[in-house]
Amino acid sequence: MKLDLSATIVDMELGYEIILNEEDAKELGVGARERVNVSKNGKSIVAIVSIAKKSIKKGEIGVTPKVAEKCNIKDNDVVEVSPALRPISVDYIKKKLDGLALTEEEYREIVKDVVSNNLSEIELTAFVTALYIHGISIDEAVYLTKSMVESGERLNLKKKPVFDKHSIGGVPGNKITLLIVPIVAAAGLTIPKTSSRAITNAAGTADIMEVLAPVTFTADEIEEIVNKTNGIIAWGGGVNLAPADDVFIRVEYPLAIDPRALTLCSVMAKKLAVGANYVAIDMPVGSEAKVTSIKEAKEFARDFITLGEKLGITVECAITYGEKPIGRAIGPALEAKEALSTLENGRGPGSFVEKATDIAGMILEAGRVARRGSGKEVALEYLKSGKALEKMREIIEAQGGDPKIKSNDIQLGEYREKIVAQNRGYVTRISNKALIKIARTAGSPKDKGAGILMHVTKGEKVKEGEVLFEIFAEKSYKLEAAVKLAYQLNPISIEGMTLARIPEYSLFYY
Numbered sequence: 001m002k003l004d005l006s007a008t009i010v011d012m013e014l015g016y017e018i019i020l021n022e023e024d025a026k027e028l029g030v031g032a033r034e035r036v037n038v039s040k041n042g043k044s045i046v047a048i049v050s051i052a053k054k055s056i057k058k059g060e061i062g063v064t065p066k067v068a069e070k071c072n073i074k075d076n077d078v079v080e081v082s083p084a085l086r087p088i089s090v091d092y093i094k095k096k097l098d099g100l101a102l103t104e105e106e107y108r109e110i111v112k113d114v115v116s117n118n119l120s121e122i123e124l125t126a127f128v129t130a131l132y133i134h135g136i137s138i139d140e141a142v143y144l145t146k147s148m149v150e151s152g153e154r155l156n157l158k159k160k161p162v163f164d165k166h167s168i169g170g171v172p173g174n175k176i177t178l179l180i181v182p183i184v185a186a187a188g189l190t191i192p193k194t195s196s197r198a199i200t201n202a203a204g205t206a207d208i209m210e211v212l213a214p215v216t217f218t219a220d221e222i223e224e225i226v227n228k229t230n231g232i233i234a235w236g237g238g239v240n241l242a243p244a245d246d247v248f249i250r251v252e253y254p255l256a257i258d259p260r261a262l263t264l265c266s267v268m269a270k271k272l273a274v275g276a277n278y279v280a281i282d283m284p285v286g287s288e289a290k291v292t293s294i295k296e297a298k299e300f301a302r303d304f305i306t307l308g309e310k311l312g313i314t315v316e317c318a319i320t321y322g323e324k325p326i327g328r329a330i331g332p333a334l335e336a337k338e339a340l341s342t343l344e345n346g347r348g349p350g351s352f353v354e355k356a357t358d359i360a361g362m363i364l365e366a367g368r369v370a371r372r373g374s375g376k377e378v379a380l381e382y383l384k385s386g387k388a389l390e391k392m393r394e395i396i397e398a399q400g401g402d403p404k405i406k407s408n409d410i411q412l413g414e415y416r417e418k419i420v421a422q423n424r425g426y427v428t429r430i431s432n433k434a435l436i437k438i439a440r441t442a443g444s445p446k447d448k449g450a451g452i453l454m455h456v457t458k459g460e461k462v463k464e465g466e467v468l469f470e471i472f473a474e475k476s477y478k479l480e481a482a483v484k485l486a487y488q489l490n491p492i493s494i495e496g497m498t499l500a501r502i503p504e505y506s507l508f509y510y
Contacts, residue, residue: 001027001028001029001082001083002080002081002082003024003027003028003080003081003082004078004079004080004081005020005024005059005060005061005078005079005081006059006060006061006076006077006078007060007061007062007063007068007073007074007075007076007077007078007079008056008060008061008062008063008075008076009062009063009064009065009068009073009074009075010062010063010064011065012064015048015064015066015117015121016045016046016047016048016064016066016067016070016117017047017048017049017050017064017067018036018038018047018048018049018050018061018062018063018064018067018081019049019050019051019052019055019056019061019062019063020036020049020050020051020052020056020061020062020081021051021052021053021056021057021058021059021060022051022052022053023058024058024059024061024081025049025051028081028082028083029083030049030083031049031051032049032050032051033048033049033050033120033122034048034049034083034086035047035048035049035083035084035085035086035118036049036081036082036083036084037080037081037082037083037084038061038063038067038071038073038079038080038081039071039079039080039081039082040071040072040073040077040078040079040080041072043070043071043072044071045067045070045071045117046084046116046117046118047063047067047117048120048121050062061079061081063079066117087109087113087118087119088109089106089109089110089112089113089118089119090119090123092106092107092109092110093110093123093126093127093130094126096127096130096131096134097126097129097130097134099133099134101136101137101139101140102136102140102143103143104143104146104147107140107143107144107147108143108147108150110127110147111144111147111148111150111151111244112147112151114151114244114247114248115151115152115243115244115247121251124247124248124251125251125255128248128251128252128255128257128259128262129255129257131259131261131262132257132259132261132262135259135260135261136261138303138306138307138310140261141261141264141265141268141303141307142307142310142311144261144265145264145265145268145269145272145307145311146272146311147244148242148244148245148265148266148269149242149269149272149273151242151243151244152240152241152242152243152244152273153219153239153240153241153273154219154241154272154273154274154275155192155219155222155223155226155241155273155274155275156223156275157190157192157223157226157227157274157275158227159190159227159230160190160275160277161189161190161277161278161367162190162191162192162274162275162276162277162278163184163189163190163191163276163277163278163279163280163363163366163367164191164192164193164271164274164276164278164279164280165177165180165191165193165279165280165281165282165359165363166267166270166271166279166280166281166282167281167282167284168263168281168282168283168284168289168290168291168300169201169284169289169290170201170284170286170288170289170290170291170322170432171284171286171289171322171324171325171326171432172201172202172203172325172326172330172432172435172436172439172452173202173325173326173327173328173329173330173335173352173454174282174284174326175203175205175208175326175327175329175335175336175338175339175352176282176326176352176355176356176359177193177195177205177209177233178205178208178209178233178335178336178339178340178343178392179339179342179343179352179353179356179357179360179383179388180193180356180359180360180363181193181231181232181233181392181395182231182343182388182389182391182392182395183356183357183360183364183379183382183383183388183391184230184231184360184363184364184367185229185230185231185391185395186230186382186387186388186390186391187364187367187369187378187382188230188369189230189363189364189367189369190226190230190231191226191230191231191232191363192222192226192231192232192234192274192275193205193231193232193233193234194222194232194234194235194236194239194241194270194274195209195215195233195234195235195236196235196236196237196249197235197237197445198444198445199249199252200436201436201445202330202331202435202436202439202440202444202445202451202452203330203331203332203335203439203444203445203451204445205233206233206234206235206236206237207332207445207448208332208335208336208339209233209234209336209399210235210332210448211332211333211336211410211448212336212340212396212401212405213395213396213399213400213401213402214399214400214401215233215234215235215238215399216234216235216238217232217234217238217239217399218239219239219240219241222234222239225395225398225399228398229391229394229395229398230391231391231395232395232398232399233395233399234399236270241270241273241274242266242269242270242272242273244269245266245269245270248262248266249266258290260300260303264303264304264307265307267281267304268304268307268308268311268313271313272311272313276313277312277313277314278313278314278315278316278363278366278367279308279313279314279315279316280316280317280318280359280362280363280366281301281304281315281316281317281318282318282320282355282359283297283300283301283317283318283319283320284320284321284322285297285319285320285321285322286321286322286323286324286432287323288322288323288431288432288433289322289323289432291322294319297317297319298319300317301317301319304317305317314366316362316366318358318359318362320355320358321351322432323430323432323458324351324430324432324457324458325351325430325432325435325454326349326351326352326355327348327349327351327352328349328453328454328455328457329451329452329453329454330435330436330439330444330451330452330453330454331439331442331444331445331448331449331450331451331452331472332444332445332448332449332451333410333411333412333413333448333449333450333451334412334451334452334453334472335451336410337407337410337412338352338407339352340392340405340406340407340410341407342383343383343388343389343392344389344406344407346383346384346385346386347383347384351457353380353383356379357376357379357380357383358376358379360375360376360379360382361374361375361376361377361378361379362375363375364378364379411449412449412451412472413442413443413447413449413450413451413472413473413474413479414449414474415472415473415474415475415476415478415479416470416471416472416473416479417470417471417479417483418455418467418469418470418471419467419468419469419470419471419483419486419487420465420466420467420468421462421463421464421465421466421467421468421492421494422464422494423464423494424461424462424463424464424494424496425461425462425494425495425496426459426460426461426462426494426495426496427456427457427458427459427460427462427492427493427494428458428493428494428495429458429492429493430457430458430491430492430493431489431491431492431493434489434490434491435452435469435491437485437489438452438471438482438485438486438489438491439451439452439471439482441478441481441482441485442471442472442473442478442479442481442482443473443474443475443478447473447474447475447478448474449472449473449474450472450473450474450478451471451472452469452470452471452472453469453470453472454468454469455467455468455469455470456468456469456492462494468492469491469492471483471486
């Protein structure tokens with residue numbers, strides 16, 4: 001059964017979906033959330049059905065912008081619509097929901113349908129939820145990782161071995177890639193870093209680097225830049241490397257879940273796609289980080305190392321401190337400014353420099369630029385000597401940015417307010433989650449100049465009225481909302497040396 005219908009492009013932020021009048025849907029024999037083939041001039045796509053009684057008339061079809069783009073459909077174009085079969089991968093998702101292991105072919109079918117947009121949001125959510133509840137074996141992780149890589153492009157870099165790094169995330173201000181890449185590249189090693197934009201954090205590495213240079217490139221452009229400079233800091237979503245990963249991330253976000261199994265496969269698929277031979281993984285541990293205990297971090301690290309061995313990638317994990325922000329800047333422009341200033345001066349906030357050179361040192365040792373145990377020292381020398389700055393400027397220029405940019409040139413949000421201590425004492429706790437919420441309320445990461453600049457850190461003594469942190473925004477109403485939230489959430493706890501008095505009543509009378 002086929003129908004020729006007149007297209008109307010509906011301005012709705014949906015995926016590959018169409019809207020049918022209920023009479024046309026009955027004639028085609030399809031119901032809501034079922035599938036149809038939509039075709040025009042030889043181009044076709046499988047889309048998910050929604051049904052309307054009045055908004056779409058009989059003989060019409062509403063198509064989302066994604067469907068229109070895929071088939072080059074314009075308003076009033078006539079398109080052919082026919083029922084589509086339910087993909088077999090739905091049965092495999094049900095199998096995983098039942099807690100059963102899947103085969104390599106079954107994972108390949110799921111990923112193929114994910115990339116081809118043959119699965120509905122409900123089916124995608126079911127798959128992600130199944131992984132969250134049941135997890136997967138290492139063999140299954142190999143199957144899923146390889147399937148994700150096979151579904152997209154792969155880099156073929158001239159200079160090998162290829163080195164890479166990844167941060168598990170959950171800690172604000174973690175801009176260490178902007179030091180690690182130029183240090184490693186300056187040492188003559190190849191490091192094609194594809195990074196993410198922020199999902200729940202105040203800034204992703206790609207958001208930060210975009211302040212200094214463009215970050216969206218094709219696979220061929222990435223190869224050209226890396227072959228020329230040894231390094232790049234690009235947005236992973238702009239290139240077709242393991243494309244299923246971006247779909248899974250879209251599903252995870254509203255659920256606020258991050259299945260460990262999917263994290264393993266997502267990270268390693270990206271690394272396999274860029275041809276990495278060695279990967280250093282930063283695993284922050286903290287009460288509000290993604291990994292909350294040393295025990296959990298060690299288990300996670302063992303899984304990464306084992307999966308890496310089966311994929312032919314050497315993996316080393318650094319378990320790092322995640323109870324407070326890295327450095328003092330939170331937000332794209334603020335973090336870019338702090339990173340560039342550190343490269344310019346050869347020094348910067350202790351937590352930032354220590355962490356970046358620790359992990360850069362691991363890579364330098366793996367690349368035999370430094371002896372075992374001396375990598376950090378060598379990394380610091382590349383930073384202090386200005387060689388890392390020189391390389392960063394080379395990378396910025398190769399990515400289409402201004403190589404002469406200085407940290408003082410970076411524009412921050414013009415609307416600002418300082419949050420001060422309401423009492424004196426010591427900073428005993430900093431809530432990363434609260435700081436992220438405040439920075440995002442101020443406009444970060446969409447507004448590049450928005451964010452937070454920390455004035456104190458954990459363990460410091462503060463006086464009443466002393467500045468704790470400063471909020472930056474590009475719009476006054478966003479600053480007002482962020483300031484209000486800051487006083488509600490109170491992200492910095494200040495206590496005296498005496499935390500409690502026991503008993504709470506007096507024992508001495510006179």
